Amino acid sequence: MADIIQVNNLSKSYWRNSLEIPVLSELSLNVNEGEFLALMGPSGSGKTTLLNIIAGIDRPTNGSVSVSGTDISKLNESALAKWRSSNVGFVFQFYNLIPVLTAFENVELPLLLTKLNKSERKKHVETALNIVGLGDRIYHYPKQLSGGQEQRVAIARAIVTDPLLLVADEPTGDLDKNSADEILTLMERLNKEFNKTIVMVTHDPHAASRASSLLHLDKGVLSTNGQSH
Amino acid sequence: MKLLKLIFKNSLRHKLRSSLTIIGIAIAIIAFGLLRTVVTVWNSGVDAASANRLITRQAVSFIFPLPASYRAKIASVPGVKEIGAANWFGGVYKDKSNFFAHMAVDDNYFVVYPEFIVPKDEMEEYKKNRNACIIGSQTAKQYNIKLGDQVVLEGDIYPGRWEFNVKGIYTPRDQNTDATQMLFHYEYLNETMLQQSPGRANSVGWYIVQIEDPNNSASVSKQIDALFMNSTAETKTETEKAFTQGFISASGAIITSMNFMSFAIIGIIMLVLANTMIMAARERTREYAVFKTLGFSAKHLTGLILGESLLISFLGGGVGLFLLYPLIEGFERAMPKGFFPYFYVEPITIILAVTATLLVGVLSSVFPIHRALNTKIVDGFRHVG
Incomplete structure (x- = not known):
């Protein structure tokens, strides 16, 4: 399969006052189309930073990131925002749903940036919510849903625009075991049934085991089961 | 347009906080409207003053009269078109709280x-009847006075019981024209004075001089005052506007303070x-990060925040303006009757209130x-609200 993500010599540092804090150093990585990649590593290893850069919500200090042929490290802010809206779906640890919007309205949010009319948007939202098994909860507000259901709404929001890539940052980190299993099963289904490329950051070995490939990140360096990548 | 629902829902997210803010804005707009109305009404006499009218009064003080004989001399000054005379009568109509101007003209x-x-x-x-009077429509309405009624004043400056027959009711041409005055024949007053107190007869309070060209007001004023230089009753002639301003200058500091307060409230x-x-916005830092992540642009976020701010502001402003009229x-009604010749919200007050709300x-x-635009997405997600 073709590479959908190409990361070349990626470095990322943060600055605290005049002190440089390196997070990622000269990291290279390729992800195939349709791959379900899990990124593991201890806290502070740079997993989330790498995920954010791949998803276009953070920028590298050096190196390049290409997703489906687009070098996103060269896009300006507005082009990057546009690119994100049509190419990436995001799943966060704490769901990040908008509390004043219903499940339907939360899922509809990314579609407001498209040219779809109201009835087309409705159709897409219902389809996404049916895929995650919440077709009967569309008018519920986040506070009326369980954690697992909220995360499923977040996944519906992530897939409603049919993006190339799904990125998930600790998607089961705030869930009990049963809910976490449901979410992982759903992500597996999205990967296998809908051929979505998924990059997932997790601490949980059980969650990582559901992915098709696994990389470890430690002190900004990638390895496959301890071997440098 | 697609974000309107979210703007509306965000505005009602903290119902108590939003309600208190809306009530606060409404009260501020009411206070602003009330203060501005008092200020504009206070200044209304100046605004209503005509550019082609001069007032000639006693140079020492307005309370001292001028001889009636000045009339012909003033009328002979080049540039003078018409001349009228008036005397402040004072007097009480039924009760001291019933205040409106009574003048012999x-x-x-x-x-x-x-x-x-x-x-x-x-x-x-009116002209046919010696003790006839003409009353402003506002006073007539306020005291339910009709044509043919008798109005009795208890004189104070001119003591005695004065009876008048209402033969006319005048209506104001402009909104800021005083419609509260009661006007009666100068001759009625003068003849009575000739009989009762001859020393006070044949004098008038002030002359109203209509001039042909407002641009000549300074030179005509000078010529009039020159006529009576070194006499026992020197005159001071000035434009009606300056004359009216002189009346309200004593309250100038209060008016300036009210003006300042009206804007300070805003x-x-x-x-x-x-x-x-x-x-x-601070509470929603994480949400704004989500919006940015989903691809919402700076324009969208600006629209969300500005829309919410404007919605709250205009709800408050709308409530304030809605309540302003009944409160005015x-x-x-709470003020002494006739304290202000008219009391209404001027269009400029509404325009200022709407502009202030905006x-x-x-x-x-x-x-x-x-803040929302300059917070990086990753920093937004780290924010603990």
Whole structure:
């Protein structure tokens, strides 16, 4: 399969006052189309930073990131925002749903940036919510849903625009075991049934085991089961 | 348009906080409208003054009269078109709290004040009757006085019981024309004075001089005053506007303070709304990060925050303006009768209030918008609200 993500010599540092804090150093990585990649590593290893850069919500200090042929490290802010809206779906640890919007309205949010009319948007939202098994909860507000259901709404929001890539940052980190299993099963289904490329950051070995490939990140360096990548 | 629902829902997210802010804005707009109305009404005499009218009065003080014989001399000054005379009568109508101006005027008064509109037949009746009077429509309405009624004044400056027959009711030509005056024949007063107190007869309070060209007001004034230089009753002639301003100058500091307060209130409420918006934006830092992540642009976020700020501001402003009119009526009723010749909300007050509401909405959103746009997505997700 073709590479959908190409990361070349990626470095990322943060600055605290005049002190440089390196997070990622000269990291290279390729992800195939349709791959379900899990990124593991201890806290502070740079997993989330790498995920954010791949998803276009953070920028590298050096190196390049290409997703489906687009070098996103060269896009300006507005082009990057546009690119994100049509190419990436995001799943966060704490769901990040908008509390004043219903499940339907939360899922509809990314579609407001498209040219779809109201009835087309409705159709897409219902389809996404049916895929995650919440077709009967569309008018519920986040506070009326369980954690697992909220995360499923977040996944519906992530897939409603049919993006190339799904990125998930600790998607089961705030869930009990049963809910976490449901979410992982759903992500597996999205990967296998809908051929979505998924990059997932997790601490949980059980969650990582559901992915098709696994990389470890430690002190900004990638390895496959301890071997440098 | 697609974000309108979210703007509306965000505005109602903290119902108590939003309600208190809306009530605060409404109270501020009411206070602003009330203060502005008092200020504009106070200045209304100046605004209503005509550019082609001069007032000639005693140079020492307005309370000292001028000889009636000055009339002909003033009328002979080049540039003078018409001349009228008036005497402040004072007096009490039924009760001291019933205040409206009672003045003895000559027939020319209605020529130099064309903004007092008297029907032709009523004017003829007035001229025929020695103790006739003409009353402003507002006073007539307020005291339920009709044509043919008798009005009795208890004189104070001119002691005694004075009876008048209402032969005319004048209506104001302009909205800022005083419609509260009671005007009666100068001759009635003068003849009575000749009989009762001859030393006070043949004198008038002031002359109203209509000039042909307002641009010549300074030179005509100078010429009039020169006529009576070194006499026992020197004159001071000035434009009607300057004359009226002289009346209200004593309260100038109060009016300036009220003016300042009206705008200070708007400044205070802007800080209140800005505080509400800053709190809301801080609480939603993570949500704004989500919006940016999903691809929403700076324009969208600006629209969300500005829209919410404007919605709250205009809801408050709308409630305030809606309540302003009945409150102004209540305020007018609470004031002594006739204290203000007229009391209404001027269009400029509404325009200023709407502009202030708009400004409050826009300016209150500036800092939250700046903050939302300049917070990096990754920092937004780290924010603990």
